[in-house]
Amino acid sequence: MSIIQEISQQIFWVGGNDRRLERFENMFPIPNGVSYNSYLIIDEKTALIDTVDSSISEIFLENVKDGLAGRNLDYLIINHMEPDHCANLEAIIHRYPEVKVIGNAKTFQFFEQYYSTDISANRVEVKEGQELSLGKHTLRFYTAPMVHWPEVMMTYEVSEGILFASDAFGSFWALSGNLFFDEIDHKEIFMEEARRYYANIVGRYGMQVQAVLKKLTGLEINMICALHGLIWRKEDIPYIVEKYDLWSKYTPEKKGVVLFYASMYGNTEHVVQNLANKLAKRGVRDMRMYDVSKTHPSYVISDAWKYSHMVAASPTYNMSLYFMMDSLLKEMSVLGLKNRKVSLIGNHTWASAALKEMQQIIGEMKNMEIIGTPLDVRSTLKPEREAELDAIADAIAASLLEQ
Ligand SMILES: Cc1cc2nc3c(=O)[nH]c(=O)nc-3n(C[C@H](O)[C@H](O)[C@H](O)COP(=O)(O)O)c2cc1C
Ligand SMILES: [Fe+2]
Ligand SMILES: [Fe+2]
The missing domain is CATH 3.40.50.360 (Flavodoxin domain)
Incomplete structure (x- = not known):
């Protein structure tokens, strides 16, 4: 049975959680677990934004299938080629062989390094600022090089102002049913984990985070959906953006x-x-x-x-x-x-x-x-x-x- 949740009009969280994994990247202890978030947009066209780690493949593939409710998958957006989000790329492409796979030049270079499935007929290379219409929803792609891999992109959904931010704004944190930061009371514990994630995973790339923050100013952002941890809704966005600004400038809090x-x-x-x-x-x-x-x-x-x-x-x-x-x-x-x-x-x-x-x-x-x-x-x-x-x-x- 699938476990999915609508987070905005016809946009569904189809990710999953791992509370068994001892260490993230085999290095960082995760006593609070970790989530791998993936998002499915159902419109005139359907689009899946990133996949998940191999540990939760089974539930993820079921989530996608139920989310699509019999429809085909038109687009697979790859914002980040790290294996914790890509372990199911081939499974998705095999299940939906017509799917158009969206990435940038580096994305496809890395895809070929990791996998052997031939996607020459599927691949659609996008550039900074390029848009893709799904019907009511439109996706716009922003590159975010070295936050924290070279191929990283962020995908901005124009009609609702949703930023799919890749690993940025993520956290070590398995979700407990509630997907949103404003739905939990234990915010202090969560923020400790968000900072530990930032410092250890993204910490080195402060300059690149600053560049992305600058690039995004002026965009109306009503929701930030990261690949790990809780989702940020409008009222909390200034709070987390201010933290990211301090952390990435190496300014003490x-x-x-x-x-x-x-x-x-x-x-x-x-x-x-x-x-x-x-x-x-x-x-x-x-x-x-x-x-x-x-x-x-x-x-x-x-x-x-x-x-x-x-x-x-x-x-x-x-x-x-x-x-x-x-x-x-x-x-x-x-x-x-x-x-x-x-x-x-x-x-x-x-x-x-x-x-x-x-x-x-x-x-x-x-x-x-x-x-x-x-x-x-x-x-x-x-x-x-x-x-x-x-x-x-x-x-x-x-x-x-x-x-
Ligand atoms: C295996 C081992 C190697 C050590 N190597 C050195 C050394 O190269 N030079 C030195 O001055 N002290 C060395 N020490 C001594 C420690 O630096 C010293 O015992 C120190 O006071 C230990 O502080 P602690 O009680 O906080 O552990 C060594 C101690 C051990 C157990
Ligand atoms: Fe990553
Ligand atoms: Fe990640």
Whole structure:
């Protein structure tokens, strides 16, 4: 039995959810699951916008069949060639062999790299701004290169002002029957997941997101339908667009501190707890703290995107930076995080390397300002060096106040 929902006149959500998958892209934990959204427009012509992951093929194909209610599928729009949305392209083309497949030059190049079905008779290449009439509905295609793959397009439905935004505006989130952001009360939990998705999946492509936001200004947008997570209706669009604007400009959402440490025996951890205590006494609120060996980096990165300040602390391990801290900082660097204030604490027993390596990674990132004098602890922080930690706390507190 199919599970479909009309989201606007003759436009149906025909996607599905996966709550079993442990990690998205085999990398990011998804305790709240994930949805793969796909949309079907029924007009004089019928059009399917993107498909779904292989994990939910069965329900998806049934949804499409029931949504079409005996009609043929005229168009298949490919906004994004990533396999989580393309696993069912061939199945759709085999079921509806007359279907016209809409994409751009890059879309078809990638299609050929992934699949072997010959679609030379089906393919229709579109260019920026080109329109396709379905009857009452008209689709207009906008390219959105590198948000977050090169072939990405967004499809704008002109008559109702609906933006099919590809992975942009998406989130880790399995849907619980309610498809719309305005239908849930636990918005804060959802937004944490939306930010974690943005920072980790799209984070590196802030400039390209900015370019798309500029391109779309002036368009009347009444609904944003992403490929994952909840759908945005008109009243909430300014809210999410403002978040996207901040995130993609690498501007912190909030003045505050996220502290994260690596620690084997608890000595580095102790220093960080001590620092947080000192900061709290100086009036700093809403601090977040993570053990990088325990918490998946995607959560730390999400908070690094949110807050203005961060504190990183790590011991030396085999003349290197402790691997999980090394990997986390490199990930942040690859994602292009910038414009943050950073305080650093190292720890070693006989020959120091951690602090130097953290300084090097942070130093290569853009507009990262070091706050306070980096502290290199020798095994444990002795009372005679407490003043150095106090100085870091003073510097962070002062910097938070001055912003
Ligand atoms: C396998 C291993 C390798 C280490 N390698 C170094 C090293 O190369 N240089 C150094 O100064 N300390 C090294 N250390 C010592 C730690 O940096 C030191 O114990 C530190 O105080 C640990 O802090 P923690 O209690 O927060 O884990 C190593 C420790 C372990 C267990
Ligand atoms: Fe994607
Ligand atoms: Fe995706």
